[in-house]
Amino acid sequence: MAENQYIYAVARIRAKENSLLKQQTLDQLMSCKTVKDCTNILTDYGWDCEDKTPEQFLSLEREKTWSLMREMVEDMSVFNIFLYPNDFHNLKAAIKQVYLGKEIPAIFMKNATVDPVVVLKAVTEKDFSLLPESMRECADKAYDILFKTGDSQMMDTVVDKYSLEALYKSGKESKNELFATYAEMKVVAANINVAIRSAKTKKPISFLKEAFVACDTLDIKALTEASLAGLESIYAYLENTAYHDAIQAIRKSPSAFECWCDNKMMDLIRPQKYNPFTISPLAAYVLARENELKSVRIILSGKLNGLPEEAIRERMREMYV
Amino acid sequence: MSELGLFFAVLGAVGAALVAGIGSAKGVGMGGQAAAGALTENPSLFAKVLILQLLPGTQGIYGLLIAFIALSKIGIIGNGAVSLTLNQGLSFLAACLPMAIVGYISALHQAKTSVASIALVLKKPEQFGKSMLFPAMVETYAILALLISILAINGIL
Secondary structure (H helix, E strand, O other): OOHHHHHHHHHHHHHHHOOOOOHHHHHHHHHOOOHHHHHHHHHHOOOOOOOOOHHHHHHHHHHHHHHHHHHHOOOHHHHHHHHHHHHHHHHHHHHHHHHHOOOOOOOOOOOOOOOHHHHHHHHHOOOHHHOOHHHHHHHHHHHHHHHHHOOHHHHHHHHHHHHHHHHHHHHHHOOOHHHHHHHHHHHHHHHHHHHHHHHHHOOOHHHHHHHOOOOOOOOHHHHHHHHHHOHHHHHHHHHOOOOHHHHHHHHHOHHHHHHHHHHHHHHHHHHHHHOOOOOHHHHHHHHHHHHHHHHHHHHHHHHHOOOOHHHHHHOOOOOOO | OHHHHHHHHHHHHHHHHHHHHHHHHHHHHHHHHHHHHHHHHOHHHHHHHHHHHHHHHHHHHHHHHHHHHHHHHOOOOOOOOOOOOHHHHHHHHHHHHHHHHHHHHHHHHHHHHHHHHHHHHHHOHHHHHHHHHHHHHHHHHHHHHHHHHHHHHHHHO
């Protein structure tokens, strides 16, 4: 990626970063009594919340980020790494919809590299040549699993693995440090999650082999053995890896671990605030916005469900700015 | 042989303007892209980012100055070309090199610093004064090269 290709875009992003939500803003949101109070604050920050449900304005904010990127970046394929999971989600959704034989509303995700209509057509006609090469084998395998065994959990596992492999390959081939780090973190988080869940539910080695995705910073063979041996073995294995500080969060709860992963990602991308070149600051902004949307969603759903402030605060992510 | 001397002297003069000019053109271009991005989001910063954009443009001017001095010395500009030995021609070429090379490299580095400073001004417009100092520091080395090229050219004939 040419260093000077994104100077204009990065300058715009630097200005946009000024309007990202800060930690103090989240504290303000948390101390609000109602969702309405929260939306008033968000409106002051330029969010278009008027006459919209939280889901609607959160989705609108995500769309704003992507339309900004489309405006500034000529070749949007540089962001494919963020969109592959949506492609594979759409594939899962299409297979399930065809399997169930009825239309499920709002099941497909926008902002994917392949049009969901094409994915649905490929699955309906069982013509996977309509899909990109990286999805064909996965589609064929997942389709067979669901239609022959009806095991949707196994199908999800298979598709998730292909999705992570596509994301990982894209990250490593990008020759961009941020994308490579993002891919590594995503795969590591998924592998640790699989290990923990498998240890709790005593999954067999055949399942682990199907679910784990190879990566640079985890030894899959050792993690498989640890998963079969139990939770304490997983913690013992992680103690000797770069992710030893995740153990406390894993012990606490799955949502605490998810929060740790997001915070770690923010730590890793934060240096991009001072990088005036390359695509990395743009990618970091996309991730920062996603993190921001996730945090606002947590606060709003906490308010809607009447959760105490302490419970919401526990799930709060660290902000990029 | 004397014609070859003149050729090298002209090569040096033209090279100083050419290479330093290319560096400045690239540098001002980079600054311009960042400035355009900054103005898209905050048009009130026009004057500030314009100054930062223009900073890498000075190397081209210095290169032009060296070319003028060298061409005047050898009479291309003025009363007609003087006769130069090969040694003198090569000396002119060598004298112009600092401005050409340092001009080119410093323009690119100054541009990168200007782009970073434009980002700083976008975040903290009140820090404009300080932000201008960073690219200006790079200018020091272009000025040193200019100085040495002038002294060397003046010492030849």
